[in-house]
Amino acid sequence: MSNKAALYHERTKHRFTGYAKGPDTLDWDLQPNPFRTFEGAARVDLPLAPEQLPPAPALTRDAVGALLHLSMGLSAWKQFGPDRWALRCNPSSGNLHPTEAYVLAEGVAGLDDGLFHYLPRDHALEQRRRDESEQKSDSPCLWIGLSSIHWREAWKYGERAFRYCQLDLGHALGAFSYAAAALGWRAQLVEGLGSAQISALLGLDRAEDFGRSENEDPDALLQIFPAIDGDGARAPALKTGVWTGHANLLDRWPMYRWPVIGEVAEATLGAVAAEPGEPNARAQGESALSAELILQRRSAQHFDARHVMPAEEFFAILESVMAQPRAPWTVWNFAPRVHPILFVHRVAGVEPGLYALPRGGKSLALLRQSLDPDFVWSRVAGAPESLPLYLLKIGDARGAARRLFCNQAIASDCCFGMAMLAEFDAVEQNPWRYRGLHWEAGLIGQALYLEAERFGLRGTGVGCFFDDETHEFIGLKSGALQTVYHFTLGGPLTDSRIATEPAYPDKQRAKATSP
Structure with missing residues (x-):
């Protein structure tokens, strides 16, 4: 990695030996105004x-x-x-x-x-x-x-x-x-x-x-x-x-x-552009979400470590992150360059362990040649034929996930977590792609958030993770793939001490009383 974007990424990695440079202290009473006017x-x-x-x-x-x-x-x-x-x-x-x-x-x-x-x-x-x-x-x-x-x-x-x-x-x-x-x-x-x-x-x-x-x-x-x-x-x-x-x-x-x-x-400033030769994935039929479901989206703070999600829900949620002619993937023409590695803990009928979801193009070959050569790469029984989900290794990954996700309990208490690997050769060719890879990871995260809500589950994005230690855990030696985002999803626990109030009480009150 040689350009400024790649050098920045290397500089800002969290490591077991120390976190990326940040403030030594925070005064929450002096937090910047969250609203620009x-x-x-x-x-x-x-x-x-x-x-x-x-x-x-x-x-x-x-x-x-x-x-x-x-x-x-x-x-x-x-x-x-x-x-x-x-x-x-x-x-x-x-x-x-x-x-x-x-x-x-x-x-x-x-x-x-x-x-x-x-x-x-x-x-x-x-x-x-x-x-x-x-x-x-x-x-x-x-x-x-x-x-x-x-x-x-x-x-x-x-x-x-x-x-x-x-x-x-x-x-x-x-x-x-x-x-x-x-x-x-x-x-x-x-x-x-x-x-x-x-x-x-x-x-x-x-x-x-x-x-x-x-x-x-x-x-x-x-x-x-x-x-x-x-x-x-x-x-x-x-x-x-x-x-x-x-x-x-x-x-x-x-x-x-x-x-x-x-x-x-x-x-990394530049023009947004699809890569040459990509198919135009325009909408042929949207799977629209209701206003109620969109407005109820929340980030999970804690997970029920006993909750087991059904396999059909697991497969449906994973299918939602595949590029396809429906929202949110119709927003652009980018070829998929971000591929999840899954830490599966509690999914009925799916063995706990490590899994990979290559999302398109030549990603399966790239992942197979880049990750641990001892991974088994077997298709998951019961998964839809359209879902390229591969078992890498059976085993309890809860402890490893917790450690790699900055020692956060949500990584071991969730039903499954994931590390999103991005193809970094794109950054070498065009520094703007550094932004684009993170946008793609964020788009995957948004799909996970809202699809989780369909099944009464919750997700939470995780920006704090140990970069190179995650790479080492999956046997990744080359810098051609880099983890850019982690995510967890499972059965949420609600903190009853936190009160919830309407977003726009005056508008909602007026709406409720209008004839």
Whole structure:
């Protein structure tokens, strides 16, 4: 590994001998503001998603409200003693939420043409730019822009934070894909769009509007189509108009600086692009989730170490992470480059041990030649023919999983955990792929979260793991594969001491009393 992205990855590995560089102390009373606002920008209030989603709604303000509620909105408030915090539909490392969402609207009923910032705290849009043209487009168009505020993660996690921001971006892409599918829509990543173009479209390059406030890194642009099929995504034209609003300062007294994060961010900027020769995996039929299921997603804090999940649920959840023509995989054209290694503990009819799930292309051959030569590589009896699940080694892996997942009990108490191996040759060829590999891992994580909810289970993403020790445990010698994300899934235990409150009490109360 030679380029800056690969060097950053090596530098930020956790090891048995020491963790990646991070802050020596945390003062939770000085945590950065979890909500970016643009002071002075006009507000547009949004309605919440209805419990029963209408089929294929048109692009309107109300439908945009439902899309944002189910993707980036709050799902609840939690309180324990004097501490109160918000949960959101999109997961985030440490519940820190570095990902910001923007709306670009053309001809959308109920919205001015222009750019808006989404404020999840209030479920409202802040109007950043109103386009000069007063004539509405006959063909409504909607785009979602995504950016990252790296300091939100770096405040707690130090140099490793850039990894977590990219994983969160993958979760956000998945959240929009699932939310769009629930509305009968489709979300698709705009390809060939450079970072500078995204920055200009979202107003992130307007230094006069940010001042001393924390910058936002341009990540991605999605086009939202009011149908599951249709043409490929395109970028909107760069418009002129009246700009309003100034970004708030999230952290007035930052205690640390992590220059390597800015360096790797700069080194991995580039255009989103599918690899040449990839098949176009557009939707042929979505398996939509209900609004209720999307809004109930939670990250498990503890697992019931006695819970045994049925094999059919295990296989169904694993099938959901395979690239296929349904949400969330229709969000892009990337060839699968992230492949789970599973630590199976308690699945009825499936022997405890290590398993591999090569997700496509030449990944089976790559994994077989890269991992421990003593692995057996036998297909799992009873698994669907379409699921390439392979037994590597039978045995109790609970202790090893716990140790490798930074000594966390969730790794041994879950029904199964996984380490996601990414093909790092892509990073050597194009440093932007470092972001893309983490997005793919985050997208896998989002599928696991929501599919677990279908069966009354819970998942939780794990960003803290020992990188090279995981590689050593599975016999990986080459740097061509690197673990980028871990995940656990099982029967959750609920802490009854933590109170749950409505996400938007005023809006929900008004909704409940409306005729």
